[in-house]
Amino acid sequence: MNELDDLYQEVILDHERNPRNFAQLPTANHQAEGANPLCGDHVTVYLDVKDGVIRDISFQGEGCAIAKASASMMTSAVKGRSLADASDTFKRFHQMITGGQDPCFDLESLGKLAAFSGVSAFPVRVKCASLAWHTLNAAMRESGPAAASDEADKKLEK
Amino acid sequence: MATKHRGILSSSSLDVERVRRDFPALAQKIHGHPLVYLDNAATAQKPNAVLDRIRTSYIEECANIHRGVYQLSERATAAHEAAREKVRHFLGAKQTSEIVFVRGSTEAINLVAQSYGRSRIGEGDEILITAMEHHSNIVPWQMLCQERRAHLKVAPIDDNGDLIFSEYEKLLGPRTKLVAFTYVSNALGTVNPAKVMIEAAHRHGAVVLVDAAQAVPHCELGVQDLDCDFLVFSGHKIYGPTGIGVLYGKQHLLEAMPPWQGGGDMIMSVTFEKTTYAPPPAKFEAGTPDISGAIALGAAIDYVQSFGMAAIAHYEADLIRYAETALTQLPGLRLIGKPKHRAGAVSFMLGDIHPHDVGTILDRYGIAIRAGHHCAQPTMKRMGVPGTARASFAFYNKTDEVDTLVSCLAETQKMFRR
Numbered sequence: 001m002n003e004l005d006d007l008y009q010e011v012i013l014d015h016e017r018n019p020r021n022f023a024q025l026p027t028a029n030h031q032a033e034g035a036n037p038l039c040g041d042h043v044t045v046y047l048d049v050k051d052g053v054i055r056d057i058s059f060q061g062e063g064c065a066i067a068k069a070s071a072s073m074m075t076s077a078v079k080g081r082s083l084a085d086a087s088d089t090f091k092r093f094h095q096m097i098t099g100g101q102d103p104c105f106d107l108e109s110l111g112k113l114a115a116f117s118g119v120s121a122f123p124v125r126v127k128c129a130s131l132a133w134h135t136l137n138a139a140m141r142e143s144g145p146a147a148a149s150d151e152a153d154k155k156l157e158k
Numbered sequence: 159m160a161t162k163h164r165g166i167l168s169s170s171s172l173d174v175e176r177v178r179r180d181f182p183a184l185a186q187k188i189h190g191h192p193l194v195y196l197d198n199a200a201t202a203q204k205p206n207a208v209l210d211r212i213r214t215s216y217i218e219e220c221a222n223i224h225r226g227v228y229q230l231s232e233r234a235t236a237a238h239e240a241a242r243e244k245v246r247h248f249l250g251a252k253q254t255s256e257i258v259f260v261r262g263s264t265e266a267i268n269l270v271a272q273s274y275g276r277s278r279i280g281e282g283d284e285i286l287i288t289a290m291e292h293h294s295n296i297v298p299w300q301m302l303c304q305e306r307r308a309h310l311k312v313a314p315i316d317d318n319g320d321l322i323f324s325e326y327e328k329l330l331g332p333r334t335k336l337v338a339f340t341y342v343s344n345a346l347g348t349v350n351p352a353k354v355m356i357e358a359a360h361r362h363g364a365v366v367l368v369d370a371a372q373a374v375p376h377c378e379l380g381v382q383d384l385d386c387d388f389l390v391f392s393g394h395k396i397y398g399p400t401g402i403g404v405l406y407g408k409q410h411l412l413e414a415m416p417p418w419q420g421g422g423d424m425i426m427s428v429t430f431e432k433t434t435y436a437p438p439p440a441k442f443e444a445g446t447p448d449i450s451g452a453i454a455l456g457a458a459i460d461y462v463q464s465f466g467m468a469a470i471a472h473y474e475a476d477l478i479r480y481a482e483t484a485l486t487q488l489p490g491l492r493l494i495g496k497p498k499h500r501a502g503a504v505s506f507m508l509g510d511i512h513p514h515d516v517g518t519i520l521d522r523y524g525i526a527i528r529a530g531h532h533c534a535q536p537t538m539k540r541m542g543v544p545g546t547a548r549a550s551f552a553f554y555n556k557t558d559e560v561d562t563l564v565s566c567l568a569e570t571q572k573m574f575r576r
Binding site for chain 1: 518535
């Protein structure tokens with residue numbers, strides 16, 4: 001059951017049980033909703049952005065442990081960072097969970113987010129881990145509702 | 159856990175080990191564990207009788223039907239039509255021409271909505287369904303209602319997942335032109351009182367379509383006894399191949415209905431000015447059908463009938479009771495849907511662990527269950543859950559597998575309690 005232990009790491013279960021930044025954000029000036037219609041998971045990401053920096057971020061929604069923990073850890077990871085930084089982090093996060101990273105990929109550069117590396121052994125769960133991130137992307141672009149993450153995943157892989 | 163419930167099955171005469179040997183798929187390992195296949199409501203595994211029949215049909219009967227003058231085509235046509243007769247007999251229909259081959263239940267419902275519905279449903283008319291329908295028995299009617307400016311009414315269900323019959327009756331009225339309901343709920347396992355529902359609808363002059371996709375593999379049923387006007391099912395849920403299904407329709411209704419798709423095989427004569435159509439069922443079977451699929455569905459029906467649907471239903475009823483008892487003894491497990499009569503499926507929540515996580519963990523133990531909304535989002539909403547974990551059974555499943563499921567669910571809880 002090694003792969004399962006890799007997937008459901010202690011830190012992931014902790015964020016699932018006690019999600020951080022799990023609320024509406026009164027100061028939000030960007031927000032987007034994302035959903036995976038096939039499994040019913042949905043998330044709303046709220047952003048307070050000023051001068052290209054994410055001053056505050058929060059999320060609300062419903063989903064599996066992976067989706068919830070991923071959203072929670074994402075908010076912790078990008079709070080206070082620049083939009084460009086957040087985009088870059090997502091790119092590397094996505095490479096990691098799809099197993100598409102090159103051999104020199106620096107897992108440690110992702111910090112705590114490296115806990116999601118186990119997702120790559122569970123291809124059907126990639127969309128759970130990426131949902132919040134795709135939604136963050138949409139919120140940063142303010143282009144309305146985010147696409148379903150599995151479709152967006154396919155686009156990213158191309 | 160295992161021994162506690164033993165003995166319940168002693169009354170069953172069905173030899174499950176013998177049955178299992180007929181299904182080569184059941185012998186495989188998944189992630190190093192013996193496969194425990196509990197997603198039969200999604201699709202059933204296939205017995206050798208079906209697999210062999212597909213192969214034979216492509217070797218000894220591979221020709222197009224209803225047109226060739228040579229022997230291979232004659233054989234193909236005979237086998238295809240023999241399958242239709244097997245379906246007629248299986249459903250207890252009056253005439254073979256009442257059996258239309260389609261791709262599956264979804265296509266059958268769409269056929270009725272597009273052909274019968276578009277010609278008979280008008281502005282202000284009502285179509286009545288229930289709150290436990292699969293999306294395939296909601297969306298085609300919604301599309302029809304939108305087009306015809308008709309209204310879709312929904313009969314409510316109670317907290318146990320049973321239809322509230324008095325409310326259903328109240329929703330029937332002079333404007334109700336069509337009632338469509340599932341015989342057995344794919345999401346909750348509820349068996350509906352189909353016969354009295356049909357009687358009530360007929361009292362109001364409505365035509366009734368029964369979605370029997372989840373009923374046909376588990377229950378003895380007869381269309382004349384039910385007196386339904388239409389009944390649909392999918393071959394793949396009753397051990398046949400995917401891509402083949404059945405629409406049963408009363409002869410006089412099928413005769414009066416306009417064709418749905420145009421093409422070869424559904425005509426009497428064609429000129430550029432006018433085409434006259436073939437009588438049913440050919441009228442609804444444009445183009446080359448899934449010949450081998452229909453023939454193999456016939457083999458699947460022969461296969462289940464070699465045991466008898468009564469014996470299968472009896473065995474499964476015992477197994478599902480065993481499963482319900484064993485599952486409810488797990489602390490924190492909550493059944494979603496506790497219907498008075500259950501067939502096929504048991505839906506549940508394992509504490510507050512999301513069904514997808516349950517599904518992923520069970521998969522690593524070789525157990526296949528369905529996790530999610532089961533294409534029944536309104537039903538999930540009614541039951542107050544985003545989705546469920548669902549174990550659904552076939553007559554090749556056994557109590558040992560239920561025990562494996564229960565012990566792996568306990569492991570899942572441990573993992574989440576770390």
